[in-house]
Amino acid sequence: MIIIQNLTKLFGKFKAVDSINIEINKGEIFGLLGLNGAGKTTTQRMVSTVFLPSKGDIIVNGNDVRTEPAKVRKSIGFLPTEVGLYDRLTANEVVKYFGILNDLDEQEIDERIKKLFEKLALTEYANKRCSKLSRGNKQKVAIARAIIHEPPVFIFDEPTSGLDVLSSRAVLDFTKQCKAEGKTILYSSHLMNEAEEICDRIGIIHNGKILKTGNVKELVKEYGKLENVFISSVRGEKS
């Protein structure tokens, strides 16, 4: 579903992402794990067509990000790290606005918002202004906004960062539910227990390079827990 080949991103001379290769199959959750500044966001932005790769290729749902960015955008729902809602609009209005920007017709948008808000337990907040929502509910609105056009691929950039336990739980459960519905998800995080719980496979990214990829169950069997895999990979790189 997502093929990343030899992907490199340069900011001036600095290599934020350095020749990475990842393949993500349909219906799986792939975890991109790394420390701050590892290159997770930069990678996800390239997959989402926000950034153009400096080198290498990305194919999403059969479309090349360089030649068919519009088709790629239709295939993905991108949730950036920062919630970024319009404070003066209501939850409902924000999602509706993005539905329109995604070329949906209004009736369709209304139906989808109703369904999505129910799934995300947002229904009672639908007509509240975004500035009045809790951090957790804001994140749920941001998720609804990202996927209102029902794309087959989700790209979530640290979706639980800054959330309390309950909100994190809701986001994790929602992510699992989406996977059960057949969505393909590229999920970035620096939380190992979270990745261990929801990811099928992971890639450890450090200083722009992928140090290790693998099936979570197999890695856990081998190392005891994902944290050990991560620490030994990153330490090994440093020494």
Add this chain to the structure above:
Amino acid sequence: MLFSSTQERIGEQTQYVAIINYEVSESFVQLIDNSGSLKVVNINMPPDESIRNGTVAVVLEIPKDFDQRIKNEQLVNITIYYDASSRTSTIAYSKIMQVLGMYRSDVVDNRLESREIDPKILQPLRVFAENVATEDEVSGYMLSLILPPLLAIIVATGGMNAAIDLTVGEKERHTLEALLVTATSRRDLITGKFLAVVTTTLLSIAFIMLSLSGSVGYLSRLQIQQMEIYLTLQTSIIVFLILTLMAIMIAALGMAIASFAKSFKEANNYLTPMLFIIVILSFGSYGISIDDVGIIPFLIPILNVTLVIQEVLVNNFNAIHMLVTISSTLLVSMIMIIIASWIFHKESVLFRA
């Protein structure tokens, strides 16, 4: 005030005067020529045309038997042609009136002295003048001076603020990325934003112009001294259209600068000096008399807009000035639109670290 210095400067300048039948009285020609800042020249067109095309500021007509009549102590009729809507002409007119006034009292003094009468008996009174122009009259006059820069500044500030909000604002609220990954193309996004900036600016102009014509509607053709201001429906529409063009330019400029900035603070750092320049350009019209400017001021953005509006308001419409202003404004707009849309497609500028 800036304006009075312009007036003084025109006063110091030499204005050209033509005299019909000048050949009959060399002494009269000398009188005008020697008055200091007036110069007598020949014209080969009717007086009104010569004044309107700027060859001369005023034209005097004296009778063919001028010298004879003065000598015989007969009444002499002198006609002065001038253009009340032109500052240069008006000033030349008042200079002529002064010279003629002095000439008249010289003639009278001579005549009295020849009869051995003290000229003072003709001056039983000394008169002190106080300006009693009503406030409406003065405001009408002030309006033609203040309105053009004021409107230009309103367009500039309104447009800049909207431009900042719709570009840097999206960055600061972290909403930009979400927008960029929708099915809407970047070109459509920036076009939409651009139109939104222009529309909000135009709404504010429309509001100001409506409230203005509401409050000064009854003064629609104010007259003060020799200066008139024409704030009719027709001139309002022309002014509005010129301001629309300027709004387009400001929107493009604001968006180009604001898209480049990383934060409101940075955008303000760029736009504050920009606004300062715009204010200076807007008031630049105060140093220029619209009667005798060349084409160059009309090539300068903003300054040209205020000058053209001023021309329209004093009913001194000039098609070439208008055309040059429109072209220069559109050219700058186009360059700015290209820059703004380039920035929106250029991730290294849009997401500057």
